[in-house]
Amino acid sequence: MEQLVLVHPEPDGVRVITCSGEFDADTLEPFRQACAQAAADPHVHWIILDVTRIAFAESSMLNELIKVLRTGRRLVLAGPLPHQLDRLFDLTSAHQLFTITDKVEAAREL
Secondary structure, three states: OOOEEEEEEEOOOEEEEEEEEEEOOOOOHHHHHHHHHHHHOOOOOEEEEEEEEEEEEOHHHHHHHHHHHHOOOEEEEEOOOOHHHHHHHHHHOHHHHOEEEOOHHHHHOO
16 A cells, blocks of 8 residues: 655644555655655644554654654644554553544644
8 A cells, every 4th residue: 555645734834744555664755754844834833644544654653753743843643543553652652742633623623
């Protein structure tokens, strides 16, 4: 399964990044670039990451998520988290690091 990363700039400093497919060290570059561009944009204060269509993610994606947190931008994961990503978060105790909502719409209302 290939991966797809779509970036949706929105008003008021919000950037929505939608990910689908499988993400590992070899396929992570589009995700890495989208996150880096959002974090580097001085007009972006809030990044919403739609993770509902991620089929596979491993520690390299988790590392990228942590890098985004360290930029100081507000990061919200819009789910529900797919089973495999939820499992990765359970194994690494990453749930406590991230704000997670049930939908993109809920993330916008925070």
